[in-house]
Amino acid sequence: EAGVAQSPRYKIIEKRQSVAFWCNPISGHATLYWYQQILGQGPKLLIQFQNNGVVDDSQLPKDRFSAERLKGVDSTLKIQPAKLEDSAVYLCASSSRLGGEANEQFFGPGTRLTVL
Amino acid sequence: DQQVKQNSPSLSVQEGRISILNCDYTNSMFDYFLWYKKYPAEGPTFLISISSIKDKNEDGRFTVFLNKSAKHLSLHIVPSQPGDSAVYFCAAMYSGGGADGLTFGKGTHLIIQP
Numbered sequence: 001e002a003g004v005a006q007s008p009r010y011k012i013i014e015k016r017q018s019v020a021f022w023c024n025p026i027s028g029h030a031t032l033y034w035y036q037q038i039l040g041q042g043p044k045l046l047i048q049f050q051n052n053g054v055v056d057d058s059q060l061p062k063d064r065f066s067a068e069r070l071k072g073v074d075s076t077l078k079i080q081p082a083k084l085e086d087s088a089v090y091l092c093a094s095s096s097r098l099g100g101e102a103n104e105q106f107f108g109p110g111t112r113l114t115v116l
Numbered sequence: 117d118q119q120v121k122q123n124s125p126s127l128s129v130q131e132g133r134i135s136i137l138n139c140d141y142t143n144s145m146f147d148y149f150l151w152y153k154k155y156p157a158e159g160p161t162f163l164i165s166i167s168s169i170k171d172k173n174e175d176g177r178f179t180v181f182l183n184k185s186a187k188h189l190s191l192h193i194v195p196s197q198p199g200d201s202a203v204y205f206c207a208a209m210y211s212g213g214g215a216d217g218l219t220f221g222k223g224t225h226l227i228i229q230p
Contacts, residue, residue: 004159033217042120042205042220043160056215091159095216105218107152107159 002026004108006092012114018080021111025073025094031055033105034067034077035091043091049075082115089113119143120208122221130229135193137224139206142187146208150218151180151191154203163204164191193226201228 005024013019025032030051035043046065048056051072060067064083069075079086089112093105121140129135139149147168152160166173166180166189173180179192193200203225207218 031216040222042122042207042222043218044220045217048215048217056217093159103216104162104165107161109157109159 004092004094004106006090006108006111008111009109010112010114012116013082014116015084016081018078019082019113020076020078021090021092021113023075023077023092023108025075025092026096026106029094029096029106030072031095031097032069032075033093033095034075035093035107037089037091037110039088046077079113082113084115087113087115117142118221119146120206120219120221122206122224124224125222126225126227128227128229129196131198132195135191135196135200135226135228137191137193137204137206137226139189139191139221140187141189141208143208143210143219144187145210145212146219147211148209149180149182149189150207150209151178152205152207152220154205154223160205196226196228198228198230201226 007022032049034046037043046060047067049069052069067077089110091110093107095103095105119142150165151163153163154160164175164178166182182189203223205223206221
């Protein structure tokens with residue numbers, strides 16, 4: 001079974017530029033998550049999708065971050081414009097169900113973003 | 117305000133001995149707790165979980181203990197092996213609201229000494 005795929009693996013941009021990250025979850029997984037992991041911190045949830053609907057985006061800085069999952073499969077996360085403090089690893093995760101007992105979230109390798 | 121805390125940034129243990137990683141939480145709404153392991157340049161991988169209605173869950177060399185009254189959990193690895201060297205994240209979730217995103221601690225870097 002293929003894991004969660006993310007691209008690009010690394011990205012360096014100047015502040016005020018735009019950037020987009022792509023995620024392809026494990027086949028059949030209806031729930032998709034984007035997390036931000038700043039150096040020295042644990043991952044922080046940005047947004048959660050169930051199929052193509054948003055379940056939770058309470059921690060997404062909506063003035064500059066946006067995410068979509070139009071066909072309920074792969075997803076893109078965009079930052080526009082980027083700030084220095086957006087430098088982090090962006091992790092995508094997927095799981096097979098929503099809610100109920102704790103279900104395992106499978107993480108991709110992440111995209112490391114550096115904003116100069 | 118950190119709701120999940122791992123107060124030891126690093127821990128060094130001899131191969132073959134027991135590794136004990138600790139985690140505290142503040143939000144009493146959390147009803148599931150999970151441990152993830154992370155190697156450099158890889159995403160976190162799930163290790164073990166425990167429901168708040170239990171006080172212990174065991175899976176091979178890994179055991180998680182939950183003390184709900186103290187809002188404390190710990191992960192025991194026995195015996196510790198070189199491949200266990202990684203960063204371990206404690207995570208918590210509330211399953212009752214539909215959204216089930218995880219709240220993570222900052223992680224503990226476990227180093228297994230030969």
